[in-house]
Amino acid sequence: MTGLLEVNNLKTAFISDDKTTQVVRGVSFAVNKGEIVGIVGESGCGKSVTSLSIMRLLKGTSGTIQDGEVRFHDQNLLDLSEQKMRKIRGNSMSMIFQDPMTSLNPVLKIGRQLMQGIMLHLKYPKEKARKYAVSMLESVGIPRAESIMNEYPHQLSGGMNQRVMIAMAMSCNPELLIADEPTTALDVTIQAQILELMKELREKQNTTILMITHDLGVVSEVCDRVIVMYAGRVVEEGKTAEVFENPKHPYTEGLIKSMPKIGQKQSRLYAIPGQVPDPANMPKGCKFAARCPHVMDICTEKEPDLIKDEEGRKHRCWLYQGEYEGGEKVDVKSSTGN
Amino acid sequence: MGRYIIKRIIGLIPLLLAVSFLIFIFIHLIPGDPARLMAGKDATNDEVEALRTYLGLDKPILEQYFIYMKELFQGDLGHSLRSNAPVTQLFGERFLPSLQLSILSIGWAMLIGILLGVISAVFRGRWPDYFGTITAISGISVPNFWLGLVMIQLFAVQFNIFPAGGIETWKGYVLPSFALGAGIMAMITRFTRSSLVQTLQEDFIRTARSRGLGERAIIFGHALKKSMITVLTIAGLQFGFLLGGSIVVETVFSFPGMGRLLIDSIQFRDYPVVQSLLLIFSLEFILVNLIVDILYGFFNPKIRYN
Numbered sequence A: 001m002t003g004l005l006e007v008n009n010l011k012t013a014f015i016s017d018d019k020t021t022q023v024v025r026g027v028s029f030a031v032n033k034g035e036i037v038g039i040v041g042e043s044g045c046g047k048s049v050t051s052l053s054i055m056r057l058l059k060g061t062s063g064t065i066q067d068g069e070v071r072f073h074d075q076n077l078l079d080l081s082e083q084k085m086r087k088i089r090g091n092s093m094s095m096i097f098q099d100p101m102t103s104l105n106p107v108l109k110i111g112r113q114l115m116q117g118i119m120l121h122l123k124y125p126k127e128k129a130r131k132y133a134v135s136m137l138e139s140v141g142i143p144r145a146e147s148i149m150n151e152y153p154h155q156l157s158g159g160m161n162q163r164v165m166i167a168m169a170m171s172c173n174p175e176l177l178i179a180d181e182p183t184t185a186l187d188v189t190i191q192a193q194i195l196e197l198m199k200e201l202r203e204k205q206n207t208t209i210l211m212i213t214h215d216l217g218v219v220s221e222v223c224d225r226v227i228v229m230y231a232g233r234v235v236e237e238g239k240t241a242e243v244f245e246n247p248k249h250p251y252t253e254g255l256i257k258s259m260p261k262i263g264q265k266q267s268r269l270y271a272i273p274g275q276v277p278d279p280a281n282m283p284k285g286c287k288f289a290a291r292c293p294h295v296m297d298i299c300t301e302k303e304p305d306l307i308k309d310e311e312g313r314k315h316r317c318w319l320y321q322g323e324y325e326g327g328e329k330v331d332v333k334s335s336t337g338n
Numbered sequence B: 001m002g003r004y005i006i007k008r009i010i011g012l013i014p015l016l017l018a019v020s021f022l023i024f025i026f027i028h029l030i031p032g033d034p035a036r037l038m039a040g041k042d043a044t045n046d047e048v049e050a051l052r053t054y055l056g057l058d059k060p061i062l063e064q065y066f067i068y069m070k071e072l073f074q075g076d077l078g079h080s081l082r083s084n085a086p087v088t089q090l091f092g093e094r095f096l097p098s099l100q101l102s103i104l105s106i107g108w109a110m111l112i113g114i115l116l117g118v119i120s121a122v123f124r125g126r127w128p129d130y131f132g133t134i135t136a137i138s139g140i141s142v143p144n145f146w147l148g149l150v151m152i153q154l155f156a157v158q159f160n161i162f163p164a165g166g167i168e169t170w171k172g173y174v175l176p177s178f179a180l181g182a183g184i185m186a187m188i189t190r191f192t193r194s195s196l197v198q199t200l201q202e203d204f205i206r207t208a209r210s211r212g213l214g215e216r217a218i219i220f221g222h223a224l225k226k227s228m229i230t231v232l233t234i235a236g237l238q239f240g241f242l243l244g245g246s247i248v249v250e251t252v253f254s255f256p257g258m259g260r261l262l263i264d265s266i267q268f269r270d271y272p273v274v275q276s277l278l279l280i281f282s283l284e285f286i287l288v289n290l291i292v293d294i295l296y297g298f299f300n301p302k303i304r305y306n
Helices: A047-055 A082-088 A110-121 A126-139 A158-170 A188-205 A216-222 A240-245 A250-257 B002-029 B034-039 B045-055 B061-073 B087-122 B127-141 B144-158 B171-199 B203-210 B215-243 B247-252 B258-267 B271-299
Strands: A003-016 A019-032 A036-040 A063-072 A093-096 A176-180 A208-213 A225-230 A233-239
Touching: A003 A047, A003 A208, A019 A036, A019 A047, A019 A063, A019 A208, A019 A233, A036 A047, A036 A188, A036 A216, A047 A063, A047 A093, A047 A176, A047 A208, A093 A158, A110 A126, A110 A158, A126 A158, A158 A188, A158 B203, A176 A188, A188 A208, A188 A216, A208 A216, A216 A240, A225 A240, A225 A250, A233 A240, A233 A250, B002 B061, B002 B271, B034 B045, B087 B127, B087 B171, B087 B215, B087 B258, B087 B271, B127 B171, B144 B171, B144 B247, B171 B215, B171 B247, B203 B215, B215 B271, B247 B258, B258 B271
Parallel strands: A036 A208, A036 A225, A093 A176, A176 A208
Antiparallel strands: A003 A019, A003 A063, A225 A233
16 A cells, blocks of 8 residues: 555644634644545544645635645645646545535536536536536436436435535546545435445545544444544544554543443433633643543643554554653654554 | 516506506695696686696596596507607607616626626735725715716816717717716625625635636636626616616706606606606516516526426
């Protein structure tokens, strides 16, 4: 496996009048070809901003990428001109978003929206693009694709619209698909279908998928590897099964504990106490210290590094820093997963 | 769609009947005696009474209304009390110039207004935006008759490029349409800007960017169509007003339009002309609104009438 996407020390901040608030605070990770990697964390942990930064889609927000590298095919996307970046977006790297009802243009026909990207990147003439668009809709399991081409998003259900979004995103055979909470706005049954569809795409076209979610269920369902983010930083990374079985970071542990389990006889679900620190006013040490059940003196003084242990797991916690004194620090330059 | 339009047109009938009744009553409530005005200062009371009977103005007001309606349904709008010419003829002479002036004014106002609005929205907070804002505020603040007078002074008197009045050639339309359109252009600029700024924040714009579309394709292909609803509403209302003719601007430019016909007729208590004109203005307004409603469906597929 080779690294397709490598994010190094990415820092993204939102700038308002006089305040700069860093929400992605030096994030590093890598995604290998053909993998499905999940990024999990609660709202505001910087996972969505990370994905928008990778695509450089912060235009229209007050966000700016301050530092770091996004290496895709060994070129740093952050160095590219906007024009060159446009050739990559929707072509070799594409994205689907959380709410399919608002992510499609309500005043344009589905067909037109689908064909735009196909004509732009694949340079197909109109007729050919149309036929291709119909075949794309069919491939994501949309019935009566031909007539849906002439319909508007409000005439379709949320699940159907998300399929249209996926068809749009997949139409130029991207190597990397970034899915930002693709199932959050959908019913549970539809969620399962969409996840199934994404797994299928991976099987058929060997598409690499970066799945941004707050739903551990989604992660365990589809992801090979999982990256846990907290307060703008990666706090843990590893193979999904290993992380779920044996979480290293107390935050991951808390997340897993707070998932409802079938057969569990408990009146209340577990909740991690406390709140995410305010990004404008970050504590000095470990950002999770205030909520951590294992907090030690050092935790509030100094922030631990993200280290990689001999099993290939990565974590950012003082509980293990001593054990792996010689462990490899991965804060600055991340190596690929395995 | 066809059925919707027919339904709307049928719905116009009771509306127009109500409007015609209100107009008729209100005009007769205006103080002033048309028989006295027609007969002249020197006429005796008997002569004035005879004229009143001849014109049918001595009958009860409701009876007058029914006579008026009967004639109206026969396509007879009556005769002017002042010139004795048929109202349809007077109307025919004035309608076309007013219509042409209205189309011209709304046309350039929309063209420039949308363009300036788009530029302001795209360069929000930078100098093209400030330029657009200043243009718009000046356009709204300057009274159109003043603008007309300044333009006559400048382009007719000083440089002699356009005539100061009359419509012998197309040049006669230029200054009046500019004076009429300036305020509308300014309004359309503001509405386009705010609507487009809002649309550009929407999720589907981010989707379009994530497909690799360029800014021009995003603005003209994705955002503008969504923003057009607001602009269309403003433009439709303004066009309705324009069709009624502008009394002030038409007076400044001695333009032979409906506005001047109306004001002259009111001064003379020329009931048949005034009430026909008001009825026609109402009809025009209602029709413009119908057209705007139909166009809504084109710009926003969620508004489709069944």
